[in-house]
Amino acid sequence: MSEVITAVYEITAEDPAGRAALVAVEQSHELPTELSPANAVRDSLAHVREVVERPGRPALVTVDYPAGLAGGELGQLLVLLLGNVSLQDGVRLVDVTLPAVLAGALGGPRLGVAGIRSLVAEPAGALLATALKPVGMTSEQLAALARDVAAGGLHVVKEDQSLANQPWAPFAERVPRVAEAVRAANPHTVYLPVVNGGAAGFAEQVRFARRAGAHGVLVMPGIAGFGALAHAAELFDGGIVLAHPSFLGGFTASESHGIAPDVLFGTLLRLAGADASIFPSWGGRFSLSRDQCLAIASAARRPLPGVAPMLPTPGGGMSIDRAPELLDAYGPDTLFLVGGDLRRGGDPRRAAERLVAAVRPG
Amino acid sequence: MSEVITAVYEITAEDPAGRAALVAVEQSHELPTELSPANAVRDSLAHVREVVERPGRPALVTVDYPAGLAGGELGQLLVLLLGNVSLQDGVRLVDVTLPAVLAGALGGPRLGVAGIRSLVAEPAGALLATALKPVGMTSEQLAALARDVAAGGLHVVKEDQSLANQPWAPFAERVPRVAEAVRAANPHTVYLPVVNGGAAGFAEQVRFARRAGAHGVLVMPGIAGFGALAHAAELFDGGIVLAHPSFLGGFTASESHGIAPDVLFGTLLRLAGADASIFPSWGGRFSLSRDQCLAIASAARRPLPGVAPMLPTPGGGMSIDRAPELLDAYGPDTLFLVGGDLRRGGDPRRAAERLVAAVRPG
Helix, strand or coil, X not given: CCCEEEEEEEECCCCXXXXXXXXXXXXXXXXXXXXXXXXXXXXXXXXXXXXXXXXXXXXXXXXXXXXXXXXXXHHHHHHHHHCCHHHCCCEEEEEEECCHHHHHHHCCCCCHHHHHHHHCCXXXXXXXXXXXXXXXXXXXXXHHHHHHHHHCCCCEEEECCCCCCXXXXXXXXXXXXXXXXXXXXXXXXXXXXXXXXXXXXXXXXXXXXXXXXXXXXXXXXXXXXXXXXXXXHHHCCCCEEEECCCCCHHHCCCCCCEECHHHHHHHHHHHCCCCEEEEXXXXXXXXXXXXXXXXXXXXHHCCXXXXXXXXXXXXXXXXXXXXXXXXXXHCCCCEEECCHHHHHHHCHHHHHHHHHHHHCCC | CCCEEEEEEEECCCCHHHHHHHHHHHHCCCCCHHHCCHHHHHHHCCEEEEEEEECCEEEEEEEEEEHHHHCCCHHHHHHHHHCCHHHCCCEEEEEEECCHHHHHHHCCCCCHHHHHHHHCCCCCCXXXXXXXXXXXXXXXXXXXXXXXXXXXXXXXXXEXXXXXXXXXXXXXXXXXXXXXXXXXXXXXXXXXXXXXXXCHHHHHHHHHHHHCCCCEEEECHHHHCCHHHHHHHHHCCCCEXXXXXXXXXXXXXXXXXXXXXXXXXXXHHHHHCCCEEEEECCCCCCCCCHHHHHHHHHHHHCCECCECCCEEEEECCCCCCCHHHHHHHHCCCCEEECCHHHHCCCCHHHHHHHHHHHHCCC
């Protein structure tokens, strides 16, 4: 049998088998089979392998797609897995299995867990990050904050997704200033500015960030596109590519359509080339459950031939006090993102030191 | 008062006013106000202008964002309007109003309705399109199909989103062949290949399509990113940029979160630079209502200072028989996309002629 890409969907419908057949056609030929040329039916039509009805829960449907449909490209894989049916309620993508050749061809993280650990000189143990915010601070204010948290021992200083090229701290002024502040404060802290310029502006910003002494970039694939992660890695050789979930929540906010969070924030962003992937952890301001969050972490790190492990990066309302509990749940191969809680008390350096101590007991 | 970007959200929550305040902070500072520097609170914090509770329906909440938060960029405008709250259930973006200066700076369609009409030499009356599919057909088969429907009088031959660079009809082989077939069959038919290559591949494909004699490209902003529309227009000077909704449905498939279809497929894609925007029409395989579809068409065409009107492009299970009804509902400044129905009977040229006749009565 030829190689296949296998997708598992949860289908909520009165006739799950009928709906499954429609999904298979929609996602491959998008044309009734009887109207398709015989060679196309033979070579490129998807097939429903299994429909498992579950009382009181959505049916679990497995669809096999001829691997050639993805054309060896991540973007086309996404079209294939959910492109058109994303527009329909009742269909949720919950698992994906790729042939090893395709997974390897997509590339995945260039640095991944090991590469990031090497850059921050922390071979084991939890990794810690914070975000520079709020928008409206001047470049000087942001640089001072970055200096403080780097001196306090955080591994990663990333910019908030709300920063762009606004008048209060323009990109070309802010990035060199913050990079210099971080470098001076701690040689083992990395700084990741956010890049969100449109069209050719994206590449220019990534190149500028590299020249300015940043150690990688924060990218929002929901806005910049899924190809932007690999593009950033290509433009910023040796730099960290951190994915931010902004504008991706349409896929995960409902249980009856879209994409399971572990598939989106774990598997797909890893295949797309994120070295680390931010997602909203449970207990914060967002809606994911503990099980969903741990599944994301697991998908980020599980063995996948030819694809490096990605660093799961839980954030979204996390606190210093919760750090031990979260470390226990996620394990040390995790980048913990703590934002506002480092700002309470008015001494970010001390707060960063407390956070470091909280995950380095003894 | 300084200029503001105004967003209206439907909020489903027990305490809509409280939730509205959280949304305003999340989407601007993402930090409790008491932890923000005074200058940032003064300059860049969003404000809830109004909360209208409606019995049995979500509350209608109006938020004013300082216009500078968008930094003059479409991508950052999207971060601002829904970035993080897209990850939360119960918040739906239903309207956006921009200062004229910002709307004009974003650019919008380069060709729009008038530019497309000029390219297809059809100054008034309904415009007609079909899709080349299914994937798995050879380049020869696709070129023959394109020739037939162009000869039958269709204005636009676009490729299906399922086509990419697969072995059955590789991009570099297929695009010149189809372009030549269309050109030979009808000088007033335009051909729009799909471009979905990742990273640098996207720009290469757009440039290749232009050199090969295509008249523009089909772009999937849900995968290639929202900046890809303007990028394509920049790379393909004078070419049509047609937006496809693949992978955007997470935002519209539920009523309790995401983005109202007219805002997403109408306003936002128009601002992003689509000359025409495909959306799934009612009565087909997808879930949008008649009112939602007509609202998309209205958002595509309504006067917006400095932004050209965009051509609404309803598709998704449309038929020749429904053409008069749809023309009556949408009006003539519409690109009607008919796919599979042109293939019934095995003579696409005759079917195209019937479709043309159906919208040109008398």
